[in-house]
Amino acid sequence: MADAEVLLEVDGGVAVVTLNAPDRRNALTPDMAGRLIEVFDQVDAQPEVGALVVRAVGKSFCAGGDIATLTSAGQDPAAPDAYDGMSRIYDSFYRxxxxxxxxxxxxxxxxxxxxxxxxxxxxxxxxxxxARLIAGFLKRGMHPGGGHFVILLRLIGCGAVAAMALFGEEVNGTKAVELGLAWESVDDADVEPRALELARRVAADPELARVAVGNFRREVVNGAVSWEVASQFERPAQMWSMRRQAR
Known part of the structure; x- marks a missing residue:
């Protein structure tokens, strides 16, 4: 449905998930977050999909949690509805x-x-x-949530995390590349075409893409492992890929 707040399209092995709530700058509500989780489940269930691109409609990628949702949760954060709603927002990006x-x-x-x-x-x-990349939690009078410090530190150094998450420094696209927060900074009109170009490249072999990204995250993203351990992670996957080519 074109008017849904989360859209899913699959083309040539690439799933494109679109945040489609431009009137509130794609800020996340519990319902929107729940829909995101459903869509990510759908992507996983389609073996022909080999890559996923997340994009957004309007002038903002995502303005964070919806203000009305945050205000309501702040009245009684331990109330079941408030707790569950905030958990769903956390779960959407974790998923x-x-x-x-x-x-x-x-x-x-x-x-x-x-x-x-x-x-x-x-x-x-x-x-x-x-682009404007802003942690923004402290400015709202909120402590960062969703593991923000950790997932930011996976990409940039401790000083840069402090600058953004504690001291409120805003980062544009050029600076994001300099810090390692982004791979490439391009003109606004070129963002989605470039992302799709990269996605189509890896999606050309969806079976291999799924195996490779699993080991990439185990070895690199979720805490670096030793060279020896990485070799053991990669051995069965590489042997499987070689045997597959020989068929």
């Missing part, structure tokens, strides 16, 4: 990080708070040169 194919965030406009967590959950980020 993105578990999708079984390589993932790319195509980021235009601003990404704030939970929106930052969404792009940090992906394997690769292509951002507009004039």
């Amino acid at each position: 993105l990080g578990q999708v079984r194919v390589p993932t790319i965030a195509a980021v235009r406009g601003s990404a704030v708070g939970a929106g930052m967590n969404m792009l940090l959950a992906t394997d690769l980020r292509i951002v507009a040169s004039d």
Whole structure:
């Protein structure tokens, strides 16, 4: 449905997930987050899919948690509905990080708070040169949530994490590449085409893409392992891929 807040299209082995709530700058509500989780489940269930691109409609990638949702939860954070709603928002970007194919965030406009967590959950980020990447939690009077410190530290150094998450420094696309927060910074109009170009490349072999990204995350993303351990992770996968070619 074109008017749904989360859209899913699959073309040529690439799943494109679109955040489609531009009137509130794609800020996440519990319902929208729940739909994201459902969509990521659908992607995993389609073996012909070999990559996923997350993009957004409008001027913002994602403005974080919806203000009305955050305000309501703040009245009584331990209330079951409030707790469950916030958990669903946390779970949406955590679930993105578990999708079984390589993932790319195509980021235009601003990404704030939970929106930052969404792009940090992906394997690769292509951002507009004039993008605005903002942690933003403390400015709202909130402690960072969703494991923000950890997933930011996976990409950039401790000082840069402090600058963004504690001291409120805003980062544009050019600076994001300099820090290692993004792979490439391009003109706004080129963000999605570039992300799709990369996604189609790895999606050409979806079976291999799924195996490779699993080991990439085990070895690199979720805490670096030793060379010896990495060799053991990779051995069966490489032997499987070689045997597959010989068939």
